[in-house]
Amino acid sequence: MTLLAIESSCDETSASVLTDGQILSNIIAAQLIHERYGGVVPELASRAHQQHIVLVVEQALAEAKVAKTDLSAIAFTRGPGLLGSLLVGASFAKAFALGLNIPLIEVNHMQAHVLAHFIKDSPEQNVPEFPFICLTVSGGHTQLVRVDAPLDMHVIGQTQDDAVGEAFDKSAKLLGLPYPGGPLIDKYAKLGNPLAYPFPLTDMPELDFSFSGIKTAIMYFLRDQTRKSPTFVADNLNDICASIQHTLVQMLLKKLTKAMRETGIRQVAIAGGVSANAGLRNSLLELGAKQGWQVFIPKFEYCTDNAAMIAMAGYFKYQQHEFVGQDVSPMPRMAL
Numbered sequence: 001m002t003l004l005a006i007e008s009s010c011d012e013t014s015a016s017v018l019t020d021g022q023i024l025s026n027i028i029a030a031q032l033i034h035e036r037y038g039g040v041v042p043e044l045a046s047r048a049h050q051q052h053i054v055l056v057v058e059q060a061l062a063e064a065k066v067a068k069t070d071l072s073a074i075a076f077t078r079g080p081g082l083l084g085s086l087l088v089g090a091s092f093a094k095a096f097a098l099g100l101n102i103p104l105i106e107v108n109h110m111q112a113h114v115l116a117h118f119i120k121d122s123p124e125q126n127v128p129e130f131p132f133i134c135l136t137v138s139g140g141h142t143q144l145v146r147v148d149a150p151l152d153m154h155v156i157g158q159t160q161d162d163a164v165g166e167a168f169d170k171s172a173k174l175l176g177l178p179y180p181g182g183p184l185i186d187k188y189a190k191l192g193n194p195l196a197y198p199f200p201l202t203d204m205p206e207l208d209f210s211f212s213g214i215k216t217a218i219m220y221f222l223r224d225q226t227r228k229s230p231t232f233v234a235d236n237l238n239d240i241c242a243s244i245q246h247t248l249v250q251m252l253l254k255k256l257t258k259a260m261r262e263t264g265i266r267q268v269a270i271a272g273g274v275s276a277n278a279g280l281r282n283s284l285l286e287l288g289a290k291q292g293w294q295v296f297i298p299k300f301e302y303c304t305d306n307a308a309m310i311a312m313a314g315y316f317k318y319q320q321h322e323f324v325g326q327d328v329s330p331m332p333r334m335a336l
């Protein structure tokens with residue numbers, strides 16, 4: 001079977017082709033227009049999706065050497081995400097499925113972030129066994145997920161306010177860095193001392209997280225330091241970034257450790273945009289080695305938004321014959 005998948009939930013327009021579980025292409029057009037506004041502007045995002053989608057799909061099919069008429073199904077991101085952005089991908093997928101008279105598959109974007117772990121780029125690659133715990137960390141979500149089967153996942157803990165990706169981006173904004181600031185904090189943190197400035201760890205009951213406090217703590221810290229020395233940020237950027245990153249990573253790993261202890265599960269994965277963070281990847285590998293966990297870390301290409309993960313989720317649903325009709329509409333808020 002050959003499947004075309006489309007992702008358009010936020011500010012990446014992406015298309016991917018999969019044949020029998022193998023990814024043949026994964027084309028991603030990122031929208032750079034948002035940088036100057038310091039965040040994603042929904043109206044501009046949907047317009048950019050409209051501009052990119054035909055080209056991105058054509059390129060995905062061409063790179064995979066697959067003709068439209070070879071397709072067995074179309075998968076698309078139904079939610080969660082920005083309504084206007086989701087509408088572009090959903091409408092395109094529906095029209096494509098109708099025109100080719102092939103089944104349509106709706107995919108939950110957060111489920112797809114987790115299922116990115118089942119993309120095998122080589123036959124030797126290990127994939128997680130069930131059950132495993134996935135820490136999904138992205139621009140809009142921070143979730144601890146217990147994964148019992150490809151299509152059977154349960155959120156056992158989550159953020160009660162900001163997502164950790166948001167905490168990275170908002171902290172970066174306070175430092176005067178462009179959007180999205182997460183990757184830049186990661187870059188400067190590599191050259192800094194993570195213990196230079198101890199920021200407070202905020203806690204929540206059970207397996208939940210809170211990230212809004214750290215942003216405020218950083219804001220007051222920078223205000224006070226800049227009063228004493230106007231060039232404080234420029235002089236200490238690496239140390240500040242390393243300290244912010246260290247604090248956020250510690251908050252994530254603390255709850256992850258609690259989840260592993262409480263469930264008794266020994267396999268752990270990370271997913272979502274923030275799983276590209278070097279501090280998180282390295283600290284988790286160290287912690288896993290110490291605790292005797294088997295750790296799964298996605299390839300960079302499959303951390304941030306991409307259609308290959310939508311294709312993989314679509315492939316699992318295809319096997320279960322989980323198709324939807326032409327009356328399906330996007331769901332900006334969609335639970336796992």
Ligand code: ATP
Nearest residue numbers: 138139140141165180182183186273274276277305
């Ligand atoms: P969601 O998946 O919750 O709907 P999203 O799709 O916008 O949100 P992703 O594309 O998965 O999120 O991730 C984007 C986020 O990942 C941004 O907040 C970005 O700053 C962050 N990010 C990407 N790379 C890194 C990195 N190396 N270090 C820290 N954060 C990073």
Ligand code: MG
Nearest residue numbers: 010011012305
């Ligand atoms: Mg994005």
Ligand code: FE
Nearest residue numbers: 138273304305
């Ligand atoms: Fe995402």
